[in-house]
Amino acid sequence: MTARQPDDPTPPQGWAAMDRAFTPAPGTPMERPVPDGPTLPHVATPRHLQALPSGLPSSAPRTGAFGQPIGRHRPTALMRLVEVARVLTGGLMVLALVVVVAPLVLRAAGPGLGVVVGHVAGAVVALAATGIAASRRTPVWAATLAAAAVPVTVLVVLYLNWWA
Numbered sequence: 001m002t003a004r005q006p007d008d009p010t011p012p013q014g015w016a017a018m019d020r021a022f023t024p025a026p027g028t029p030m031e032r033p034v035p036d037g038p039t040l041p042h043v044a045t046p047r048h049l050q051a052l053p054s055g056l057p058s059s060a061p062r063t064g065a066f067g068q069p070i071g072r073h074r075p076t077a078l079m080r081l082v083e084v085a086r087v088l089t090g091g092l093m094v095l096a097l098v099v100v101v102a103p104l105v106l107r108a109a110g111p112g113l114g115v116v117v118g119h120v121a122g123a124v125v126a127l128a129a130t131g132i133a134a135s136r137r138t139p140v141w142a143a144t145l146a147a148a149a150v151p152v153t154v155l156v157v158l159y160l161n162w163w164a
Helices: 015-022 076-106 113-134 140-163
Strands: none
Touching: 076 113, 076 140, 113 140
16 A cells, blocks of 8 residues: 555645755755855854855944844943833823722722823823833934933822822
């Protein structure tokens, strides 16, 4: 009796097709490819990650893992300030949500329209400033100002609606 081929009318596509096309039959001797040119793989570098030839234009940006550019990094202090701004923005957004939803859930009188509008407006301003600060296209000075504006916004909202 002979082995039957599967009755699959559609040919494989994508990675499955490439696996079938480049997988040798069992028992077939494999030849090792000889690198052409001066670029030899590093001992720890697998063959499929060999270095690119040096014929690339010099204006091409160098990228590392996940396509992140190499060389022009943001200052670490700014990155920390943006992280703090993100946390404060999240807290202010949760506070605004509590101010809006708590009277509905508790079925009690709310804090008033001015307080609700103040919290929501403060959360929107902090969210916009955090978005500007976190963007890689924003210049460093503008990102620093936007990230520094978030704690000021939080303090203004807290002072006007809770401490005054």
